[in-house]
Amino acid sequence: MNISHWSIQYEINCDRACSSISWNSSLFRQNSPMIAVGSDDSYLQSGSKILFYEFNEQARDWQLIIDKTFKEINEPIHDIAFAPNVGRSYDLIGAATTKNVKIISIQAIGNDDSFLGQGSIATSTTSANKRRYTIKEVASFDDHGSQVWRVSWNITGTLMASSGDDGAVRLWKANCFDKWQNVGILKADQESIRQDPTKNFIDHQEDRVESS
Template identity: 30%
Template sequence: MAQVISNSGHDDMIHDAVLDYYGRRLATCSSDKTIKIFEVDGDQHRLQETLKGHEGAVWCVSWAHPKFGTLLASSSYDGRVHIYRESPSTLPSTPATWSQVFASTLHTASVNMVSWAPPDLGCLLACASSDGQVSVLEFRDNQWGHTIFQAHGMGVNAVSWAPSGGLPGAIARKAGSDGQTGGVRRFVTGGSDNEVKVWQWDGQQSTYTQMLSLPDGHTDWVRDVAWSPTLLSKTYIASASQDKSVKIWTSTNPGDISSWQLATTLRDFGDAVLWRVSWSLSGNVLAVSGSDGKVSLWKENLKGTWECVREITE
């Protein structure tokens, strides 16, 4: 019988909590080295599964698009990335089962974040590590492959994919006769070298190459980055930093290095170190959270000025 749970069931601090594509499942992860999956029904949560296997704190969980099945990726202080899959039950009376289908051991230090690419680019998972490298795992031809490259000298804290459709205002192109999608594989990373960098897939070199380091950047560690998910008239990248500021860059043509400009620096956060930035699905509202437990929502007005439209406190 479903019941409201007053606590998470974790034995230590929770680091991430993410709803799946349909909003019916909640995955949480913790310093207790476990991941818990809850079924969500209105305001009720029912624990469905506890996933084990990591040997350190689990920092991040991320659901793949449902076109690839029910896949959940996790990253941990143990330097590993795990991918779990739910298999439907064969009998109506028995529950579905979860199993670990892949473990990446490419990194030599904590993996701080994992992020799935837009689904029309393929089954791609970017992983940001304190060893300074980014790896991109790809499931093709029934097996997992990878690309790994040096990204930030002092460690990578965050990664976020660009929307796949190309130019802002454009509709994503359909796959060509060769089955390849028309979208561009591109993402942004934030590092402990205070830099925010944009990367793009180079098919000739079979790796991701740095397009640019965004101008007028931070003066301390970059804790999070977020590329706006919707192709509006402009595309936006936001970053949150240990320097207690959020920066927002814009471009009307993301493939043109010279088109990226710093639009604004938000500093109205008191003494809070800023941990996370996240765009709404519509791509025009930015949520910012920090060490003070507050979440603020920011929106650009008609004059191009970003203003706080709401603040949520615990």
């Protein structure tokens, strides 16, 4: 085995320019491996700029997950990242766009045909794989007031950081009602995170170090 030489195993044609890609690295998921692809194609007139693919064991190929009712994200994508999953029944994906920070959830809902037509349903492009998903945008923020370039999660997938042209790193976290909000701001001219005292997510210096 020559680990210095890599050969192409699969090639996915996304039919648009691709700017970022992220693997779902969760070890607790029972469905097939999944990747998310972001596009910054300025010539794309229609279609979402975030695509999801899952590996179909029967077809031995990567299949596009289609959701006809999911609101398409048309803003060019600079970065995309799956959150680590340590026990959630769904997966979270963070995205950096030209205008906003976005958080998307995707959840497998089983193989039962009775799920069809209920809410936002996505299914693989092949009938060989009947696993279906619900996909929805759970949060969108324009706090950077500029282009957002990078998103990154902490090791537990509960805190997301984003950076943009405003020169700030902003931290996002969901409260007990699963509502996402900004919980801190890091800037080069500040020694610590500016924290809203009404949001008791980061209370001590050691928590700041752990979160970072």
